[in-house]
Amino acid sequence: MTHVTGNAPDGTPNWLDIGVPDLDRAKTFYGTLMGWQFEDTGEEAGHYHLCNLRGEPVAGMMRNPEGEADVYWWSVYFAADDCDGVLKRATDAGAQVVVPAMDVMDSGRMAVLRDPQGAHFGLWQGRSHPGSRIVNVPGSFVWNELVTRDSAAAGKFYRAVFGYELEPMPGGMDYTVLRRAGDGRYVGGVLGGSGIALGGGDDPVPSWTTYFAVDDADEAVRKVRAGGGTVESEPEDTPYGRSATVRDPFGVPFHVMKPAPEPQS
Template identity: 40%
Template structure:
């Protein structure tokens, strides 16, 4: 990812909703070297921020609703959450929650694009988002998986002003020339019940070792370690509770 800090329209944070908070904290601490700190305030509902050193890099939280899936969620920075929600709805998106204030940290909303992919909007106040990108254990890429790429392109370029490269093999999203993610068309090899979704990728020092460690800890591999032509070495994994995430070789950004 060519972005190294949160910018308007770009990915700024990723958080996991999980069915077993303590197990997930231990799994990712071992896998990525995270130091998880759970907010003791009851109003925070067990929300846990993961750190690398002093840098906040991601979050883990319990499931807050019965209908909420075990999944990683991607947040995009916006200057005005309410105005973005209006633009999003005009472009065919839907709002699940918010916009609402999160203490003095910021204002957020949970939304769906017209192709069914959920994501979050984050209007920063005291908390801008991740303090580290592209380093081992930190977020370094986001990928939209969708069955309607043309509709997704129209939506995201309208709402966020993103650019999209002309590559047929792997179109990439960007802001002012800085690519931060890609888009994959979900073909017949994707099970019908798998919805469109955003997939976060974390940088790691060794893709093969991290994939093996995931399996050893009770997770699984959806895509085994693969070297992408003219791209990084990557893998797509599932944690022991069922959440999907990607990894790629640090320093080998797209």
């Protein structure tokens, strides 16, 4: 388990949230699947809900403010010591601003952008709230991956914004691993080729998607189906763990994964 007690280094995925049309249904679905408890932050914060694991926030959830929206997704945020400075680097590199930099009470400062190929991502500069307090254990995120049409262009963009080192995966797969500059820590990946059909539609669009760790991928898939979600790919063993691709009742795609054991030194 990684217990986060302060702001992560720039470019580290540090928060997730989702806007949905039916908050109660989402809480039932994700509470059953992930073991989350929910904390309403109150009217001043628009009844934004913290998704807590072992009493610590790991993600956020709210009712989508767009009444006519029919597409929903998990938003991935990246740590930014200087939200405005990173925002400028991103727009200089071709990103479009979706939500300008703004303070979220005393919790932190945020912005939401769309990268040059159309994938949304957020920036989070933590203050009293550094982001996800627990990662890499069942009920929290373990990996984040961009699915996009042009992995080379995407890698160039995110390197310009966050200074990532890019490590192409051997074997002919169009996959690039993103490593944090300085310590070389793996923080995410870029899968080239197309995109994700958000909302279960037929038009794949570039998008970040999240792998949530679970104790048992097969049991997680059973819970997804029982909760009104759908399964796009059945659990499969990989060198990194046993995983499946699923959607929640609103069509939001994500992955469930039982990570492979850490190699013994």
